[in-house]
Structures are given as structure tokens and as C-alpha cells.
Amino acid sequence: MTAPLHDTTGAAEALLDPAAAGPAGRKIAGRSPAQIAWSRLRRDKVALAGGCVVLFLVLVALFAPLIVHQFGHAPNEFHDDPGHIDALLGGKPVGRWGGMSSDFLFGLEPVNGRDVFSRVVYGTRISLLVAFASAVFAVLLGTVFGVVAGYFGGVVDAVISRVMDLLLAFPQLMFALALVAVVPNELWGLTGTGVRVGVLIAVIGFFGWPYVGRIVRGQTLSLREREYVEAARSLGAGSRYILFRELLPNLVAPITVYMTLMIPTNILTEAALSFLGAGVKPPTPSWGQMLSTAVRTYNIDPPFMIFPGLAIFVTVLAFNLLGDGVRDALDPKGTR
16 A cells, blocks of 8 residues: 655745745845844943943033033133132132032032033033044045055055154144144134134044054955955956945945044043143133143142043043944954
8 A cells, every 4th residue: 555645845835935834934134234233233231331321422512502501500600709619718619529519510610610510511512523523534534545555555555654654653742732822813714712623623633544544554455355356357447446336335344443443532632632721722611621720729629620530531431332342343353
């Protein structure tokens, strides 16, 4: 007696077309590199915490007037009356912890009695603006010169590489201090604080692009020997097509990583320049400028030094944590 034959038509169709298998059949969906990177990044809780702090700081900078109106006083409003400042004690704020209260959340600035909370909030604007703008400026210059040097090589590579070496050896802080001394109060339609902010962005960005340029150059030297570049060249593609369609898309990941790690460095540089007097002009608030003033009064009002210093520390730490997470997400096999 012969055993009945089973109908294998349905099984064959399921193998050829998984959707034909009914609800149990699942198609394998591909994921883009961005989706893969995001799936890695969201598993990094430390990086996400840093990203949340960064987002919070950006919102604080954008809505600084609203926040100060709700929780503080105008950043340049003086409260130097005897009820707030004790002139007999060298201008020490009245009350404990630098005059901290429900009206002055971070206390008062010694001598003139300005609201420390409001000045820290408005200082966020200067730090983030200079850091982001100078990072974008440096990335644009570094990407252009790095790709050109790595792709064309030869004399072009030698000249650009020597320029990068020269800029890396140049004393950035000394140049900024000398430049601020000769820059006029009105320049390119900007006045006062606008001129100083423009100078900070230009100086930090100009001396920062060689770091990006060296990384982009090294990546370009590797990518230009890849098979897809050789294939495009053999099909008659010109240099412009290869640069913009083949090389630059593959450089987005390292450029993004380096930009996220450059921003906290720029924040520290801006704070250092403001501390030395090469930053924005008073009375515009800046964290580095506040620290410079606090050095002279820390013995009578320690909290005045603590809050701007804490703002710099938290901001730089948050950006570093986010940058490390982005680097691990975009290049999981890379070494630190």
C-alpha cells in the first residue's frame, strides 16, 4: 500500500514568497545606515542623557528672555541698594549663599547686585552661538581643503598639509588677544558685541579647521582607492562627480563625529578668551567673563564663581557624552 503524497505546493510558494505564508510569514526589511546608528545610539543611556542636557541648554538659549522674565530679573539691572548689597563688607550680597532667595535663584553679583541666574541664562546664548557657529565654519573649511588635498594629492596635498601644520603650531589665544586690540567697534555692519562674537567665531573656526582637515584628508586618501571610485572613474566620471557623489557621502559619519566633539572644545576656548578679556564686551553676559570677575570677589561671594563654572562644566560634559555616543554609534569598530 502506497502512502499518500503530501501537497508541497503551498510550502514551495511560502519559500519563494514569504508573504504567501500568511500572518506567520515575515519579510526581512533592510535598514539604512542612519537607522542602524540610531538603534545603537538609543541603547546608550549615558549618551542619551547627554543629548537631553544639550537639548535643554539649546532651549534655554532660545527662550532666555522668557525664562528670565518668569524667574529672574534683567541681566544688567543693578540691585546695589543697602537691602541687597552690604557696602561695608566690600560689596557682599546681603543674606546667605550670595543672597540666594526666591527672587534671586543663584544670588546676586557682588558690588553691583546683578542677578546671577539671569546672567548665567543669557551667557548660554553666547557660549552655544560661538561654539556651534565656529564648529560649522571649521568643518566647512576642513572638509573642503581635506577632500581636495586627499583626492588630488601631489603638490596640492603638500601645500595644504604644510598650511595645516603651520596653523596647528600657531598660538591661537595670543592671536585672538592681539586681534581684539586692533578690531574697530564697527565692522561689516556689526557693532559692539556683534563684532566681538564675529571675531570669536572667525578665530576659533579658522584655527580649528586643520584638525578636521587632517581627518578628512586621511579618510579621502583611503576612499579614493576603493572599487566604486575606480568604477566611476572608468565610466568617465569627472572629479566633481566623484568628489560630491562618491566621496563626500562616505565622509558624513567621521565629519559628524568630529563636529560633536569639537563643540565642547570651542565652548572652553570661548570661555578662556572671555576670561582673558578677548570675549564679548561688558555688560553682555558671558560665562568666562563672569569667572574673570568672580576671581576678584570669590572671598566674599563664593557662589558667584560656582554657578558660571558649573554651567561650563555641565555643558562641556554633556556634549562630550553625546559626542562619544555618536562616535560609537557611527563607528562601532573604531578605537578610542
